[in-house]
Amino acid sequence: MTRLLFSLVVIGAALAGRAEAQPLLSDNAQFIKRCLYAAAGIHRVPPAVLVVLLNVEGGSLGHVSPNTNATVDIGPMQVNQIWIPQVAAHWHATPSATFVALRDNFCANVEAGAWILRQGLDEAHGDFWQGVGYYHSHDPEYKASYLQSVLKQVLRLRAAAEKSLGASQSIAAPPGQGVTLQPGAP
Numbered sequence: 471m472t473r474l475l476f477s478l479v480v481i482g483a484a485l486a487g488r489a490e491a492q493p494l495l496s497d498n499a500q501f502i503k504r505c506l507y508a509a510a511g512i513h514r515v516p517p518a519v520l521v522v523l524l525n526v527e528g529g530s531l532g533h534v535s536p537n538t539n540a541t542v543d544i545g546p547m548q549v550n551q552i553w554i555p556q557v558a559a560h561w562h563a564t565p566s567a568t569f570v571a572l573r574d575n576f577c578a579n580v581e582a583g584a585w586i587l588r589q590g591l592d593e594a595h596g597d598f599w600q601g602v603g604y605y606h607s608h609d610p611e612y613k614a615s616y617l618q619s620v621l622k623q624v625l626r627l628r629a630a631a632e633k634s635l636g637a638s639q640s641i642a643a644p645p646g647q648g649v650t651l652q653p654g655a656p
Contacts, residue, residue, distance in 0.1 A: 505577035509584035515591065518627075520584055523547060523605060525623045526616070531576050544572040547583030557582045 510517035527548035529535065535543045541551050549557070549572050558568040560582075571578040583605075590604030602620060603613035 502576065505580050508577070509581040512581070513584040513588040515584050515587050519587070519602065520547075520580060522620055522623045522627060523583065523587070523602075524580075525627065526619045529579075531579070532574055534573060544569065545574075545579035546576060547579050547586075549579060549582050549586065553582070553586055557585065560585055 506517050506520050509515075510520055524546055527543075527546065529543060529546045529548040531546055533545065535548065537543060537550070543550050551569075554565050554568050554572070557572070558565045561568060561571075561578075563571070572582055573579075587602070587605050591598065591601030593604055594601035599617060600613075603617050606616035607613050
């Protein structure tokens with residue numbers, strides 16, 4: 471396991487929260503957590519990766535972001551409009567209903583993002599980071615840049631998780647495990 475993968479496990483544990491912290495989560499945070507875990511479970515993706523992608527994408531509910539290639543990205547997971555026909559078929563919905571759900575429904579947007587991520591992971595035939603890169607692009611340069619953004623978010627969220635756990639429960643990777651910056655490297 472690479473240090474980066476270990477960090478994702480740590481983020482997942484922090485996302486799950488300790489039992490005594492659960493009642494402190496707001497209703498909104500509980501709703502978000504349930505959506506993330508449901509989408510992750512359905513599509514067999516790590517919930518921590520969805521959190522990382524949400525942070526990398528930086529979208530928001532109700533927002534549509536124009537791209538330089540004349541497409542738009544929709545909602546929190548920034549689902550590109552080119553996915554609307556496939557997501558609509560996956561949901562057995564119309565393209566217009568799919569667009570509205572992606573834009574205005576957090577759980578629907580995260581479920582679609584998790585489904586798209588699963589498509590990329592399956593296409594990558596076991597190469598986890600290649601599959602994560604496919605969430606953004608198949609172009610090698612765009613994919614590499616995206617994976618660098620993913621790494622930055624993993625490290626930022628890992629540091630936040632360490633801070634929230636406190637210095638007494640410091641997180642360390644197993645000896646000899648370094649951070650891998652190359653997509654597809656062990």
